[in-house]
Amino acid sequence: MSKRVVSGLALTMLLIGMLTWLFNLGMMIPQVDAQSTTILAVDPLTYTAPYVGHIFSLNITIANVTDLYGYEVRVWYNTTILDGLSVYLPTGHFLTPSDPANIFVAAKEVNDAYNATHGRIWVAVALLAPEPAKSGSGVLFTIMFKVTSQEGGLSPIEIWTPGFPYPSKLVSNIPPYKEPPGIPHSALDGEVTVLAPIIHDVATVSIVTSTNETYVGRLVFVNVTAMNKGDFTETFDVTCKYELEGIEHIIGVMTVNNLAPRANTTIVFTWTTTDVTVHTISANATILPDETDTSDNAMTSPTTVKVKILGDVNNDDTVNILDLVVVANSLGAVPWSWAWNPQADIYPDGHINIFDLVMIVLRFGKTA
Numbered sequence: 001m002s003k004r005v006v007s008g009l010a011l012t013m014l015l016i017g018m019l020t021w022l023f024n025l026g027m028m029i030p031q032v033d034a035q036s037t038t039i040l041a042v043d044p045l046t047y048t049a050p051y052v053g054h055i056f057s058l059n060i061t062i063a064n065v066t067d068l069y070g071y072e073v074r075v076w077y078n079t080t081i082l083d084g085l086s087v088y089l090p091t092g093h094f095l096t097p098s099d100p101a102n103i104f105v106a107a108k109e110v111n112d113a114y115n116a117t118h119g120r121i122w123v124a125v126a127l128l129a130p131e132p133a134k135s136g137s138g139v140l141f142t143i144m145f146k147v148t149s150q151e152g153g154l155s156p157i158e159i160w161t162p163g164f165p166y167p168s169k170l171v172s173n174i175p176p177y178k179e180p181p182g183i184p185h186s187a188l189d190g191e192v193t194v195l196a197p198i199i200h201d202v203a204t205v206s207i208v209t210s211t212n213e214t215y216v217g218r219l220v221f222v223n224v225t226a227m228n229k230g231d232f233t234e235t236f237d238v239t240c241k242y243e244l245e246g247i248e249h250i251i252g253v254m255t256v257n258n259l260a261p262r263a264n265t266t267i268v269f270t271w272t273t274t275d276v277t278v279h280t281i282s283a284n285a286t287i288l289p290d291e292t293d294t295s296d297n298a299m300t301s302p303t304t305v306k307v308k309i310l311g312d313v314n315n316d317d318t319v320n321i322l323d324l325v326v327v328a329n330s331l332g333a334v335p336w337s338w339a340w341n342p343q344a345d346i347y348p349d350g351h352i353n354i355f356d357l358v359m360i361v362l363r364f365g366k367t368a
């Protein structure tokens, strides 16, 4: 590379640098008047909510403000798409006072039914002397929403005060912005998109029995958890069964009502045992119209339930001296004592005593 090319290149670089600097200077000129660039905004500006029942939060932020001492902001949304759940000043919000006593919250309200189409959030906050005014950028408040639309759709998140020259009311503690209409500013509205539902899909996700071992005629509680894996709110039946000699017997059928997408619910079936054997428990959620993933609707309990003859404490299908020994070892026990053994409570009164021993004696020699 010759010396002339190098110096030509350096000159070009210098020119580009100077032009960039001048350009940036030009871009910066409007920002000299900081008040004119104060912006209230929804953060994030766009949000996609995946399904009905989904809960999320949005911030209302302020950028580039000078000497803010109070604000009154109204936020409007489509109440047929969203429910406003709550509004709060998060930790570290923009008007956080140095002394917690130096702030007055005049309004912090969610009116989800402002009218037939709109919900309204209304927040009015002022600092109190001697708190200094705040300058810069930050979060004013946070709103929690829940998706209520079953079909999907759009909800604008709009910042405005009807009939007011600026989007909202921002007040300074120094003239001229102490007086209406306050600090000049603009606003960036947001938009929430709720995706249209597509999939119907329910599933049985767990079966838990209250015990793995019980005496014939006793109750077993079967906890079945069903889940809605789809996009729609669903109502469906869950059937709980046990199998005996290859034949399925129904323990019960229960209806799950209005289960939200991605939610699960646990229902309890009460099973009165009738047959001495090892039982397999299963449950299934009814296949919905248009459901394609049907493989997860039914499931079998990973554990079995052994139903025993009364008095067979040690679960060897015979009532004999070994069972008496086990009960004798728990004699005097109640459910909260260290020696408690629920299988030893043959006469089920929550106390292991002579009645339990006698019930074994009366059945001595019986086999399953």
Ligand SMILES: [Ca+2]
Pocket: 201, 202, 203, 291, 293, 294, 295, 296, 297
């Ligand atoms: Ca399914």
Ligand SMILES: [Ca+2]
Pocket: 311, 312, 313, 314, 315, 316, 317, 318, 319, 320, 322, 323
């Ligand atoms: Ca036994």
Ligand SMILES: [Ca+2]
Pocket: 344, 345, 346, 347, 348, 349, 350, 351, 352, 353, 355, 356
């Ligand atoms: Ca007892």
